[in-house]
Amino acid sequence: PTLAVIVVAAGSGTRLGQAEPKAFVEVRGVTILERSLDAVFDASTPAQVIVVAPAAKLASAKSIALRAAGPAAGAVTVVEGGASRQASVAAGLATVLPGVDTVLVHDAARALAPAELFDRVVRQVRSTGRGVIPALPVTDTVKRVADGVVAGTVDRSDLVHVQTPQGFPRAALDHAYAVAAAEHTDDAALFSADGGEVVTVEGDARAFKITTPWDLRRAENVLGVSRG
Numbered sequence: 001p002t003l004a005v006i007v008v009a010a011g012s013g014t015r016l017g018q019a020e021p022k023a024f025v026e027v028r029g030v031t032i033l034e035r036s037l038d039a040v041f042d043a044s045t046p047a048q049v050i051v052v053a054p055a056a057k058l059a060s061a062k063s064i065a066l067r068a069a070g071p072a073a074g075a076v077t078v079v080e081g082g083a084s085r086q087a088s089v090a091a092g093l094a095t096v097l098p099g100v101d102t103v104l105v106h107d108a109a110r111a112l113a114p115a116e117l118f119d120r121v122v123r124q125v126r127s128t129g130r131g132v133i134p135a136l137p138v139t140d141t142v143k144r145v146a147d148g149v150v151a152g153t154v155d156r157s158d159l160v161h162v163q164t165p166q167g168f169p170r171a172a173l174d175h176a177y178a179v180a181a182a183e184h185t186d187d188a189a190l191f192s193a194d195g196g197e198v199v200t201v202e203g204d205a206r207a208f209k210i211t212t213p214w215d216l217r218r219a220e221n222v223l224g225v226s227r228g
């Protein structure tokens with residue numbers, strides 16, 4: 001394949017507060033990791049799929065990944081993550097095969113991100129040669145606050161929420177990770193810090209990140225409505 005998708009699933013899910021690491025928590029009977037991988041394998045571009053998992057969950061991640069992959073099982077790798085998300089992405093990047101020219105990085109926690117979002121990001125990376133992030137407009141009014149006192153209203157006309165999968169030309173992403181000196185909040189920020197240009201594609205509301213118990217309820221409800 002000329003595409004690799006790194007699915008980072010090595011976090012502990014502190015804010016979700018369940019016994020299992022977050023990617024191994026079920027939403028309506030199917031783990032968050034498996035739901036994310038189902039979309040990756042439903043996307044139309046064949047990919048090397050790299051799952052980055054907690055040390056204690058490598059075997060479980062492998063069986064989930066093989067089940068999601070079905071006939072594409074040969075394209076799956078499972079590797080151990082690191083202490084930060086950035087370290088986990090770096091561990092995944094280290095296993096990208098020669099011949100891959102485009103890399104997507106996806107949070108397993110965005111369990112309901114649809115396959116078409118992956119396709120949209122891949123297409124945009126390949127047509128622009130830039131970093132690509134899914135984005136949605138900020139709809140709430142945003143205030144600047146100091147010591148609990150409102151100091152002003154932020155103009156939100158040029159603000160967006162960003163999601164994953166984020167996509168990059170492989171060589172430029174490898175370089176950005178090799179020289180990264182600090183922890184960045186997302187892969188696009190790390191890529192920009194190395195001089196890479198990043199553009200947006202339209203995000204998808206379903207690509208919200210499951211972070212808190214409320215988010216888990218929301219995911220259950222979305223599935224309940226769409227699948228009956």
Ligand code: CTP
Nearest residue numbers: 008009010011012013014015083084088108109
């Ligand atoms: N992640 C990872 N390795 C880490 C930390 C995070 O692979 N050391 C992954 C998570 O598994 C998740 C994604 O990065 O899919 C986004 O991180 P987040 O939502 O913050 O997940 P957690 O770090 O697990 O949650 P929390 O911060 O609440 O502990």
Ligand code: MG
Nearest residue numbers: 011012013085
């Ligand atoms: Mg975290």
